[in-house]
Amino acid sequence: MKKEKWYQRKLFYIPFSIVMGILGFGAWFGTALGMHIDDEFNKDYYSGKDEPLFKRKHDKGDE
Numbered sequence: 001m002k003k004e005k006w007y008q009r010k011l012f013y014i015p016f017s018i019v020m021g022i023l024g025f026g027a028w029f030g031t032a033l034g035m036h037i038d039d040e041f042n043k044d045y046y047s048g049k050d051e052p053l054f055k056r057k058h059d060k061g062d063e
Contacts, residue, residue, distance in 0.1 A: 019044075033053065033054070034053075034054070036054075036056075037056070038056060038057050039054040039055065039056055040054065040055060040056075040057050041053070041054060042054060042055045
């Protein structure tokens with residue numbers, strides 16, 4: 001029997017595929033929620049019915 005290289009084994013590809021799937025799903029889910037790369041979670045989301053889930057980060061020079 002021929003010995004397989006480390007990157008040809010199922011023990012490498014199965015966990016690698018699971019991790020890459022989780023990362024891809026997380027990016028898709030964030031985009032589906034309308035999140036942009038410079039957004040952060042809104043701490044005041046539950047304080048009012050019109051508060052958005054994400055808020056834009058403000059630079060120090062923007063204020």
